[in-house]
Amino acid sequence: MQITGRPEGYxxxxxxxxxxQNGELLDAKGxxxxxLLTAEWSTARGPLRDAADRQxxxxxxxxxxxxFA
Incomplete structure (x- = not known):
């Protein structure tokens, strides 16, 4: 809701x-x-990349x- 002013779940x-908004789909990360994307120890890159591929x-x-905030 913070970036669009609308309830979550589009x-x-x-x-x-x-x-x-303005002809673009929006996805915000807090x-x-x-x-998580840059830390050597992080295992989040794969799941985040998979989510982006689905989008x-x-x-x-x-x-x-x-x-990204």
Whole structure:
């Protein structure tokens, strides 16, 4: 709700996004995600990449704007 002002749970082809605005699907990640992606010890890169791949497939030709706090 923070980035769109709308309730959570915007789905496209069964895949969740945080919203849709100005012709783009939105997906926001909170504080700490950058560290999960860059830390050598982190095992989160694979699952986050898999989620992004699912979003890309679901979105088709609609652009996705990923936002990291």
């Amino acid at each position: 789905y496209v082809n069964g895949v969740e996004f945080d919203g849709y 504080l700490g995600y950058e560290k 890309l497939e679901a979105a088709g030709s609609t652009p996705i704007h990923w936002i």
